[in-house]
Amino acid sequence: MFLRIIGLMLLALTLSACSEPPYNNLDNAQLASMLQQKNVPIYDIRRVDEWRQTGVIKGSKLLTFVDGGGRVKPRFLEKFTAKVGQNDPVILICRTGNRTDALARHLVEQMGYTQVYNVRNGISRWIGDNQPVTRI
Numbered sequence: 401m402f403l404r405i406i407g408l409m410l411l412a413l414t415l416s417a418c419s420e421p422p423y424n425n426l427d428n429a430q431l432a433s434m435l436q437q438k439n440v441p442i443y444d445i446r447r448v449d450e451w452r453q454t455g456v457i458k459g460s461k462l463l464t465f466v467d468g469g470g471r472v473k474p475r476f477l478e479k480f481t482a483k484v485g486q487n488d489p490v491i492l493i494c495r496t497g498n499r500t501d502a503l504a505r506h507l508v509e510q511m512g513y514t515q516v517y518n519v520r521n522g523i524s525r526w527i528g529d530n531q532p533v534t535r536i
Contacts, residue, residue: 423504423516426491428529431519434491435459441484442491444523445499454523455533457493462536465499481511489515496522 426434434440435457444456445465456462461483465476484490490513492500500518507513519526527533 421501421505421518422508423518425520426517427520428526428531431491431526432531434517440489440491440517442493442519443480443484444493445503446494446523450495451536454495454527455535457523457526458532458534460493465494465503477511484513486512487514489517491517491519493519493526494522496524498522 431442435442438459442457442460444451444460444462447464447466447468448462449468451462463476463479464473466472492504494500497518497520500522504516504518507516523533
């Protein structure tokens with residue numbers, strides 16, 4: 401199962417260069433607007449060391465997607481699906497948007513999620529635009 405997920409994610413990354421994404425990309429202005437609504441959770445899927453290095457967006461749910469070697473954490477999808485339903489809106493953020501691109505594609509195309517939002521350019525752009533973060 402684990403290898404199948406990795407294979408699907410690699411396929412999604414390859415196909416992403418060929419087509420429009422099946423999910424919604426957000427820029428920082430759109431993200432700020434959605435965060436004010438407070439009814440859409442934001443999941444920061446980076447690693448603990450990354451959260452500590454840069455801080456996180458206040459209110460983010462912290463759930464690591466891949467380890468330092470780039471391997472998907474074995475229980476990630478189990479934990480994620482226990483908290484986020486297929487029809488629930490969810491925002492995904494990582495460092496630059498690459499990991500969230502792969503995850504968003506998988507959630508929409510393989511798992512039937514309908515309201516997935518990817519923060520284009522990730523927390524790096526958020527911080528680069530002088531948006532607030534909370535240290536952990």
